[in-house]
Amino acid sequence: MKKTLVSTLAGAVLLGAAATASAHFQMIYTPDSALNKGGSIPLKLVFTHPFDAGHTMDMGQPEQFFVVRSRGENEPQRTDLLDTLTPIDWQSLTNSGKAFETSYQARGGDHIFCLVPAPYFEAEEDSYIQxxxxxxVNVGGExxxxxxxxxxxxxxxxxxxxxxxxxxxxFQGRVLFNGKPVPYAEIEIEYLNHEPLLEKNAFAEKGQVAxxxxxxxxxxxxxxxNGVFTYGIPRAGWWGFAALGLDPDYSYEGKECSRDAVIWIQARDMK
Amino acid sequence: MKTSKMNKMKQMALAAAVIFATVGTVNAHTPLCSCFDNGDDTITCEGGYSDGSSASGVAVRVESNDGKVLQEGAMDGNSEFTFDRPAGEFSVVFDGGEGHSIVVPGKEIVQ
Incomplete structure (x- = not known):
């Protein structure tokens, strides 16, 4: 009996360690960031732990979701996509979380998809994350x-x-808060290790790396x-970068709220 | 003899430099043209270059498969050209000059 208790405790400690090792990452997922041709592209908005396809948090109604499309020297055009979002349940390897999906008709040039999610309440820390x-996504190379x-x-x-x-x-990026660089910003990086299965709204069970x-x-x-960070990309696929706590004074509903900035990039193998 | 050989080497180096320069220019400035069916019997073609520079003013032709010009015009201020979808098979020619032209087959144009 005593031995069982010790084993259970050890298991709990291990699980706890695993949970703290990976970070919350807001995802805007689409399979391909560099398309040869335009057309309808799927987008899944999931708040999860991407490396281990772990616990997926329930998303509230996002505050903003829009795209800024630009091509060549043309003036960028902003289109609100909030009304196009449909709620879905996203299956992680450990649970199911509320997420959103939409599709977008892409034409040539750059499409910067931007999401400001509802602040998420992290009960264990008695604080919010946003x-x-x-x-x-680029279409056609222009x-x-x-x-x-x-x-x-x-x-x-x-x-x-x-x-x-x-x-x-x-990959290099600059971290901004209210348009100004954030010196020495802390950035967490995670690899999207389990392929998102769009038809199933789930992560593939098998990860690509251990x-x-x-x-x-x-x-x-x-x-x-200068708020600039540099990261060498070791593997093809999607990589998430999260600059944490950029607005130390920010609060939401009377509680501390970590205001983070996330960007996802996709690397390809030379072959 | 020695001078002549030197001159020949210089000429070869110069030729190589010219070739590199030409290739470099092409690579840094590739023409791009994508066309989309607007769903209302019109088609919009978006032209541009891989370095983001404008294709405004570049000539565009819509040609039948036997080479007859059906419609022609130029990329507008937004580097776009919109035309009525022809009845038969056709291609769109983005005519950016030698080495900078693109042909988009009509059958590849979708929404």
């Missing part, structure tokens, strides 16, 4: 305003095209004095 998230801020209060602005990275390239130790699940880097 991750303003961007993903940039660039637009991918390197321009869209004006979110917290935002990561790419300094390298987020859709043209080969595996082994670096982390040798918990530190590799959630990597941490810091921006420099």
């Amino acid at each position: 991750q303003s998230t961007k993903v940039i 660039p637009g305003a991918w390197s321009e801020p869209v004006g979110l209060p917290v935002e990561i602005v790419p300094l390298a095209k987020p859709y043209d990275r080969w595996t082994g390239n670096v 982390a040798p130790q918990d530190a590799f699940v959630l990597q941490t880097i810091f921006a420099d004095e």
Whole structure:
């Protein structure tokens, strides 16, 4: 009996350790960030732990969801997509969480999809998290305003095209709060390790890589004095970058709220 | 003899530099043109270049498969050209000049 209790406790401790190793990441997922042709593209909005396809949090009604489309020297055009969102249940490996989906008719150039989700209450920490998230999809190779801020209060602005990275390239971004760089911002990085299965609204059970130790699940880097960070991309696929707590004084409903900026990029193998 | 050989080497180096420069220009400035069916019997073609520069003013032709020009015009201020969908098979020619032209077959144009 005593032995069973010890085993159970050990298991709980291990589970606890695993849970803290990966971070909450707001995702805007679509399979391909660099399309040859336009057409309807699927978008899934999921608040989850992407490396281990772990606990998926219930999303509330987002505050904002829009796209800024730009092509060449044309003026960027903003389109509100909030009304197009449909609630879905997203299946992680451990639970089911409330998420959203939509589809978008993409034409040529850059499409910067931007999400400001409802603040999420993290009961264990008695505080909220709000991750303003961007993903940039290009159609046809003609660039637009991918390197321009869209004006979110917290935002990561790419300094390298987020859709043209080969595996082994670096990705650079600048962390902004109210349009100004955030020196030495802390950035967490996670790999989307389990393929999202669009038809099932679920993660694939099998991950692509195994982390040798918990530190590799959630990597941490810091921006420099100009708010610029650099990351060498070791593997093809989607990578999430989350700059944490950019507005230390921010609160929501009387409680602390971590205002984070997230960007997702996709790298491809040279083959 | 020695001078002549030197001159020949210089000429070869110059030729190589010219070739590189030409290739470099093409790579850095690839023409792009995508066309979309607007769902109302019109088609919009979006032109541009891989470095993001404008294709405003570039000539566009809509040609039948036997080479007859059905419609022609130029990319507008937004580097777009909209035309009525022809009845038969056709192609859109984005005529950016030698090395900078693109042909988009009509059958590949979807919404």
